Each structure stands twice: as C-alpha cells, then as structure tokens.
Amino acid sequence: MKKGRQEKILEIIEKQDVETQEELARCLREAGFQVTQATVSRDIRDMKLSKVTAEKGRQKYAAMGYAEKNLVEMQAGEKYVRVLREGFASMDIAQNLVVIRTVSGMAMAVAAALDAMKFPEVLGCIAGDDTIMVASRSVEEAESLIHKIKGKLDN
Secondary structure, eight states: OHHHHHHHHHHHHHHSOOOSHHHHHHHHHHTTOOOOHHHHHHHHHHHTOEEEEOGGGOEEEEOHHHHHHHHHHHHHHHHHHHHHHHHEEEEEEETTEEEEEESTTOHHHHHHHHHHHTOTTOOEEEEOSSEEEEEOSSHHHHHHHHHHHHHHHHO
16 A cells, blocks of 8 residues: 555656645545545655755655665666676576586675575575575476576676
C-alpha cells in the first residue's frame, strides 16, 4: 500500500507542479488513495523529496533524493559487474556447484561482487586465490546462475 502510494506520488510530481502537501494529498485522494496530510508528510520525508523552483518563481516537489539513491544503487551495480568482468576467466558446473576461475588474486573480489549482486540462486560463495565455489540449491538453479553471469559478462 505504501509502495503503491509512493509510486503514485512520483507519477503525480513528474506530471504536474505540486506546491504543497495539501495539494499532493488532494491529488492522491482523487487517485483513490485514502490519505491525510500527515501521511503525505511522512512519505515526502521517506522519499527525500525536495522543493525546487518551478516556472514563474513558484516551488514544486521533485524527487531529487529518490533519484540520487537509485543512481547510487545503479552505479554500485555497475561497479560489481566491472569487477566480475575484470576478474573472470572461466566457469563450469558440477551438479549444484558453479566453479568460477578468476585472474590470480581476484577470487575474493569477484565472490564479493557476486554476493552483492544478490542472485537468488546463490546460497553462498567460497573463494580462494583464483577459484570460487558457488553453491546453489539445485542443478537447475546452478544452470540459471551460469546464464545470468554470462549475461552480465556479455553486456
């Protein structure tokens, strides 16, 4: 409910200039959300919305902090993919284990990058100097993981 409301807030402030919390609450009520000004105030704080100058000197809400957070997460994801690409040498499967070979000394960094990418197929990684053992629940999950890793390497 909260997530849907906050998504609607983003949609509203992207489409129109909203100057006050009361105006935003009215737009949300028109969209079918039962909100109070206090709820809107909490959402604004949680989403780190800011007021910026609009046309004719008026103020409006903008998703500055929200967008910056998403940008930071996206950049972090790119960093992990870069580590994976730079350290990766080869990969093979043994039942539910994916064995990844890396450049010498890079296994720990690549394993940390894999953990940070939060693939649901990864139960855990054990890294040596140039080899990582990645455990999955099943052969199918291990195969799925290999395809996802190849996709990251190919992009």
